[in-house]
Amino acid sequence: MSSPIWHPFTQHALSGDAPLVLGGEGAWLQTENCRLLDAISSWWVITHGHRHPRIVEAIKKQIDALDQVIFAGFTHPPAEELAHGLIEIAPKGVAHVFYSDSGSTAVEVALKMALGFWKNRGKSRSRIIALEHAYHGDTVGTMSAGARGVFNAAYEPLLFDVVRLPFPAPGRERETLEALEADVPDAAALIVEPLILGAGGMLTYSPDVLHAMAQLCRRHGTLFIADEVMTGFGRTGTVFACNQADVTPDIICLAKGLSGGSLPLAATLCTGEIFDAHYSTDRSRTFFHSSSFTANPVACAAGCANLEIWKTEPVRERIAALGQLQEERLVRLHNDGRFENLRRLGTIAAMDLKVPDPGYLAGIGPELTAFFHARGVLLRPLGNTIYVMPPYCIAAAELDLVYDVILQAAGKFA
Ligand SMILES: Cc1ncc(COP(=O)(O)O)c(C=O)c1O
Numbered sequence: 001m002s003s004p005i006w007h008p009f010t011q012h013a014l015s016g017d018a019p020l021v022l023g024g025e026g027a028w029l030q031t032e033n034c035r036l037l038d039a040i041s042s043w044w045v046i047t048h049g050h051r052h053p054r055i056v057e058a059i060k061k062q063i064d065a066l067d068q069v070i071f072a073g074f075t076h077p078p079a080e081e082l083a084h085g086l087i088e089i090a091p092k093g094v095a096h097v098f099y100s101d102s103g104s105t106a107v108e109v110a111l112k113m114a115l116g117f118w119k120n121r122g123k124s125r126s127r128i129i130a131l132e133h134a135y136h137g138d139t140v141g142t143m144s145a146g147a148r149g150v151f152n153a154a155y156e157p158l159l160f161d162v163v164r165l166p167f168p169a170p171g172r173e174r175e176t177l178e179a180l181e182a183d184v185p186d187a188a189a190l191i192v193e194p195l196i197l198g199a200g201g202m203l204t205y206s207p208d209v210l211h212a213m214a215q216l217c218r219r220h221g222t223l224f225i226a227d228e229v230m231t232g233f234g235r236t237g238t239v240f241a242c243n244q245a246d247v248t249p250d251i252i253c254l255a256k257g258l259s260g261g262s263l264p265l266a267a268t269l270c271t272g273e274i275f276d277a278h279y280s281t282d283r284s285r286t287f288f289h290s291s292s293f294t295a296n297p298v299a300c301a302a303g304c305a306n307l308e309i310w311k312t313e314p315v316r317e318r319i320a321a322l323g324q325l326q327e328e329r330l331v332r333l334h335n336d337g338r339f340e341n342l343r344r345l346g347t348i349a350a351m352d353l354k355v356p357d358p359g360y361l362a363g364i365g366p367e368l369t370a371f372f373h374a375r376g377v378l379l380r381p382l383g384n385t386i387y388v389m390p391p392y393c394i395a396a397a398e399l400d401l402v403y404d405v406i407l408q409a410a411g412k413f414a
Contacts, residue, residue: 024050045261049393062301078300093248099295103229103255104137106266133200194241202350207245233257237346338414
C-alpha cells in the first residue's frame with residue numbers, strides 16, 4: 001500500500017519510497033534494511049548522538065510527572081531551569097527567553113519582537129535587513145528574510161520586502177559593510193546567520209565582519225538578531241558562533257541542538273530593553289505570539305539534560321577533536337581537482353564537487369544523496385555542495401567511511 005505521507009522538501013514524482021527508520025544510536029540510524037551513518041545529524045539537530053542516555057532518561061522522568069501544560073499564565077520546573085541555564089551560557093546582554101517549537105518560529109518570534117519593540121516605543125522603524133543567500137526558515141516571515149529563489153517563488157506575493165546585503169565573501173566585506181551603513185540608520189533590525197550560511201550553501205565569512213556588522217547596528221540603535229538555529233550548541237567550534245566575534249546580539253534564535261536534537265524545542269532570547277518595551281499595564285503592548293506546545297515540559301527537560309551534558313561531559317574537547325578530524329580529511333582532498341572551495345568551520349566541513357551541471361534543480365543533489373544512501377551514509381548535498389555535519393560522538397573510523405563514499409562519488413560524478 002502506498003504511503004499517504006507528503007514529505008518535506010521531497011519531489012515525490014522523482015523519489016522512491018522513503019526508507020523506514022526504526023532506531024537510532026550514537027551516529028547511526030537503523031532502517032528496515034540497513035544501517036545508515038548519520039553524517040548530517042538528521043538535518044543538523046543531533047549534537048551528542050542519537051538517544052544520548054541522559055537525554056533519554058530526562059525525557060522518561062519528565063513524562064511521568066507532566067506531559068504538557070498551557071504556557072500562557074503557567075510555568076513549570078524544566079522551563080524555569082532551562083531559561084536560567086540559557087541566560088547563563090548565552091552571549092552577555094540577553095535576559096529573557098521566549099519558547100517556541102522550531103527554528104522557523106524562533107526566527108518569526110525574533111522578527112515580531114523587533115517590530116513590537118519599535119512600535120511600542122512609538123517609532124516607525126519596520127525594515128528588516130538580511131544577507132544575500134540567507135535561510136531562516138519556511139514560514140512566510142522567515143521566507144521573506146531568506147534568499148528568494150525556486151524554493152519560495154510560488155509564495156512571492158505573500159512575502160514582504162527586506163533590504164538585502166551582499167554576502168560578505170572574503171574580499172567583499174567592504175561592500176557588505178557599506179551597504180549596511182547606507183540602510184542601517186532607520187531599519188528595525190539586521191538578521192544574520194553568524195559566520196556560516198547553512199542552507200545557502202555552507203558559505204563562511206569572517207568573525208571580523210560579523211563584529212563590524214554588529215557594531216554598526218549598535219551605533220544606530222538597530223536591533224541585531226543572531227539566528228543561531230544551526231550554529232548554536234557547538235557546530236562552529238564554540239558554543240555559539242557569536243562567541244568567536246565577541247558580539248552581544250539583541251536577539252538570539254535557538255532550536256535544533258537546544259534539546260540535543262531529541263525533541264522539537266526553540267527559544268528566542270532577547271535583551272531587557274526589548275522585554276521592557278512590551279511591559280506595560282496597557283494590554284495592547286502585549287507580545288502577541290503563542291503556539292499550543294510553547295515550552296513543552298518534556299522538550300524542556302531534554303533541553304535541561306542537554307545543558308547538563310555541556311556542563312559535565314567534555315563536549316568542547318569532543319568538538320575540537322572532531323574539527324581536527326574533519327581538517328585532516330579535507331587536507332587529503334586539497335590536491336584533488338574534482339573538488340573546489342574546501343572549507344571548514346568548527347565541526348562542519350564542506351566542498352563543491354566539480355560537475356558539468358551544478359544547479360540545484362539539475363538533479364545532482366538527489367543523485368548524490370541516493371548514491372550515498374546506497375553505500376550506508378546519510379548525506380544530503382545542497383546541489384553539488386557536499387557537507388559533513390555529524391554528531392560530536394562520531395569516531396575517526398566512521399568519519400573515514402563518510403569521506404570514502406565522497407571520494408567514490410567524485411569518481412562517478414565529477
Ligand atoms: C539558520 C536557520 N534558521 C532557521 C531554520 C529553520 O529551522 P526549522 O527547520 O527548525 O524550522 C534553519 C533550518 O535549517 C536554519 O538553518
